[in-house]
Amino acid sequence: MKTLSAKNAAALDRDLMSIGGFSLDQLMELAGLSVSQASNFPPLLHDHILTKPSQSIVSILPAWEEEFSLPVVLVTMVSIDCSQSQTQLNLKLSKSHDLVTNVLLIAKIGGDGLVAARHLWQYGYKPTIYYPKQGKNELYQRLSSQLKDLNIPFTSDFSSALKDTDHVVDAIFGFSFSGEIREPFPAVIKALQETTVPVASIDAPSSWDIEKGPPASGPGSEFYPEVLVSLTAPKPLVKFFKGRHFIGGRFVSPDIKKKYDLDLPEYEGIDQVVEVGSNGQKL
Template sequence: MSFKYLGAKAAAALDKELMSTGAFSIDQLMELAGLSVSQAVFRVHPPTKGRRILIACGPGNNGGDGLVAARHLFQYGYEPTIYYPKRSNNELYKRLAKQLEDLEVPFVQDFPTAAKSTDHILDAVFGFSFSGEVREPFPAVIRAMEQSTVPVTSVDAPSSWNIENGPPQSGLGSSFNPDVLVSLTAPKPLVKHFKGRHFIGGRFVAPAIARKYDFEVPEYTGIDQVVEVTPSGQKL
């Protein structure tokens, strides 16, 4: 089976559908998305490869997924560190950050320095809705991930990439191609430019909604929240 792509407009509409006719709350969707991301990280980088995980979180839903993933990774035995420079005033994000603070997970202010002493990086800065220029303080984050000597896993989209066209043709982010991509719900068109290990995560879409948006829900195994596929979308 080859999985179809879900463009930016369709992905945004699907999110709204899940929270209306699908009867999910944003808290539930973020929890399930973050759980799937944490399982993908565990699959590609088990604790035996190094427990230190640096998680870069943006101010929106992608960052929220990263905060949830960090909590699960802590419970799996990792040592997460959070870079979250633009904290949202939204109560949901405040609660997610508080949960990590209660676990005594450290928050850092200098991502490039922290990136030099970690075993894995989780990129949860920008998701499928990103467009335009990368604004401060995130250019330094993108550069550090481009130059990273440790594996990088991106949530839904490599940060700085356009959902349709992939990486910028030049400049910041043009040479950023993470080792792992976790596509949430369904792959986005940018995966045509991706060369690493590719997972689909988010085990919550009802068949009727999948039919409406014309994409396939992968066959998840057992309690898994992720399915590994080839970069082109073929299930492994």
Template sequence: MLTASTMALKTLSAKAAAALDQELMSTGAFSIDQLMELAGLSVSQVTEYSSPVALETTAAMASLLHVIFGIMDTNPRFTTLSVRLAKQLEDLEVEFVDDFTLAVKSADHIVDAVFGFSFSGEVREPFPAVIKAFEDTKLPITSVDAPSSWDIETGPPQSGLGSKFNPAYLVSLTAPKPLAQHFKGRHFVGGRFVSQAIAKKYDFEIPSYQGIDQFVEVGAGSVRKL
């Protein structure tokens, strides 16, 4: 049985997390495809563990992927990746939808990976409707690294859009980010692919993963800022 970690985990700033990603893709010899797949594996395991559902068949997940493709297609770095992923999902008969709020009505669970740890500023179109749906839904939501609309350092907005968004679950990839200190739900660390040498260089702890699990649950109050 998976048990919550009792170790006090340090957080990684957005700058340190970005540098760590680059390190993993250089000295770590990972491709961006591999990192995305390993991160996705840990998130899917957390979602199955916390709220068992068949994510590949939920309309909300397909809609979320559609949103992600929109972001990726604006960045030349991700064009090839998004084309390949779209083809793979098409072959798996994963449905894509354009109306996120409508898709939520037929979903069991939502995975929030709209924004990453580099997000800052105001939520711009077409995302306000998505964040509003997150605030209004009664469905369980698993956020990846950062609940969308939250500031990576200071957490949820004090007022306005996103201020009422509190996901049930948070999956911090590699290590928690500073906003995790403001999170009140069930918190997991995922991404079992960092070497002890790299963790030591960036001065954070690797949690004690059990068996073949790609995630570990960390207890409330177990995060401290570097």
């Protein structure tokens, strides 16, 4: 499967908002929906749910801007509550959940993670948000208000939230990330690479270079998540990734797909993500 460079990914997003007619809100909503469904993909959580019933999910969001100046929210933790193991109906959850699953989401754009947290709550989970540097942008404030309106708690204690989580979804940094990792994220990424909790990264494992993969040293040099969810299309770093790979972001038109010469897999039914193998072929 062909990959999308950081430059082309930013250009494609601009095309989605100009040629495609999407607003930023819409793209975040669809991306966050994909993240939430990938986070709940039955084969991903099934074994962990059966072996370790617990009490919540954790989600984390970032603090950097994208290449085209999209404000990015910081790390968010989500605690999620289930009362029954998931049933396999495409990517749907059963209406009631018997077990509780802790999942740590770290979103590429903060808005994606906030949206995912809201959807996870709607699925029956009980999110708790870790959001150390809340954005002042009106869009992110509205997304935060939506979570607060659902009585989803915000926490400042990352370490405790990680201890109570069963699954992590990492979306801290976007596809344009480069340079030094700023506080408080070095410790967060170090914790992610040391935790035994399964981690799913969004677009790029945090700290990885979009082209070169994991850093040679420092935070993230030994960070290899179990799952990668590529939004829109895979990025070049996918060649360094050996875990389970999902494609999400079901909003690319045929014309935009042709313009960027993308060979995206077909989505089934109403699924918002599709799993692909290491060779890029649909599983």
